[in-house]
Amino acid sequence: MAKLDGKVAVITGAAVGLGEGIAEVYAKYGAKLCMIDISKEVEETAERIRKEYGAEIITYVGDVSKKEDMHEAVRKTVEAFGEVNVACCNAGVCRLAPFEEMSDEMRDFHIDVNIKGVWNACKAVIPYMLQQGGGNIVIASSVTGDIVADAGEAAYAMTKAALVGLTKCLAVEYADRNIRVNCSQLGYARTPMVEKMAVESNPADPESAIKDIARGVPMKRLAKPTEVGELFAFLGSDESSYITGGQFVIDGGSTLPETMSMGTN
Numbered sequence: 264m265a266k267l268d269g270k271v272a273v274i275t276g277a278a279v280g281l282g283e284g285i286a287e288v289y290a291k292y293g294a295k296l297c298m299i300d301i302s303k304e305v306e307e308t309a310e311r312i313r314k315e316y317g318a319e320i321i322t323y324v325g326d327v328s329k330k331e332d333m334h335e336a337v338r339k340t341v342e343a344f345g346e347v348n349v350a351c352c353n354a355g356v357c358r359l360a361p362f363e364e365m366s367d368e369m370r371d372f373h374i375d376v377n378i379k380g381v382w383n384a385c386k387a388v389i390p391y392m393l394q395q396g397g398g399n400i401v402i403a404s405s406v407t408g409d410i411v412a413d414a415g416e417a418a419y420a421m422t423k424a425a426l427v428g429l430t431k432c433l434a435v436e437y438a439d440r441n442i443r444v445n446c447s448q449l450g451y452a453r454t455p456m457v458e459k460m461a462v463e464s465n466p467a468d469p470e471s472a473i474k475d476i477a478r479g480v481p482m483k484r485l486a487k488p489t490e491v492g493e494l495f496a497f498l499g500s501d502e503s504s505y506i507t508g509g510q511f512v513i514d515g516g517s518t519l520p521e522t523m524s525m526g527t528n
């Protein structure tokens with residue numbers, strides 16, 4: 264029996280990038296899915312995963328920052344599959360700008376998608392999880408904000424750090440009702456988001472910005488989306504049954520080096 268056999272999971276931001284990787288790994292382990300995204304491309308991605316893994320998947324095109332969309336997506340999930348066991352709150356956005364040029368609109372865009380989007384997903388699934396007697400929430404935070412940051416990431420870093428607080432509070436609030444809440448803290452994976460950030464960081468040579476990320480990581484590479492999916496699968500499965508309120512760094516060691524110059528390597 265696979266570790267997610269019989270589980271029903273909603274995954275936000277599932278059209279591309281990490282959400283696609285998470286959906287693929289969940290399908291591989293036998294979960295039934297509702298893949299949610301603001302982009303219609305989510306249906307094509309779902310079709311590929313259905314064909315490859317024979318998974319039962321519905322899709323929902325909607326905006327995580329709109330609470331009605333999240334409630335409707337979860338309602339449709341329960342209508343299709345009878346319950347909702349796992350919520351992977353993955354959708355997020357990142358735009359770079361020097362702080363003094365960052366508009367209030369750009370700040371609010373990050374707050375709306377990255378914080379309120381996760382809030383809305385949790386609000387939508389928790390009533391069902393309470394009724395069913397339990398569930399699991401996995402939130403995509405980041406090493407950015409809580410541990411490290413690069414210039415231009417003020418809005419992004421602020422929102423990703425906030426998710427650690429949300430994780431801890433929901434974990435303690437629902438621990439005695441069998442709902443576990445954990446968050447991932449990824450370094451870098453190559454996704455459309457990171458490709459856009461590379462263009463913003465080095466418009467003349469975005470590829471070199473990505474190569475330089477890898478050079479700074481002790482494992483000398485970025486994460487694969489499916490490696491992040493494996494962490495989400497562990498946290499969403501019964502294998503992690505005594506783990507709640509945790510923050511899980513998955514970064515190939517990128518937050519470890521004290522300097523780029525000292526030591527024997």
Ligand SMILES: NC(=O)c1ccc[n+]([C@@H]2O[C@H](COP(=O)([O-])OP(=O)(O)OC[C@H]3O[C@@H](n4cnc5c(N)ncnc54)[C@H](O)[C@@H]3O)[C@@H](O)[C@H]2O)c1
Pocket residue numbers: 275276277278279280281282299300301302325326327328353354355356357376380403404405406448449450451452453454455456457
């Ligand atoms: N890629 C990385 O290196 C990295 C590192 C740390 C954390 N993260 C976090 O992981 C998550 C996924 O990142 P990614 O790199 O795959 O991003 P991405 O931009 O490549 O993909 C994000 C997906 O979310 C969808 N989306 C965006 N706004 C949405 C909204 N309002 N409602 C519904 N869907 C929406 C997009 O359409 C897209 O399909 C984000 O929360 C990000 O902050 C990524």
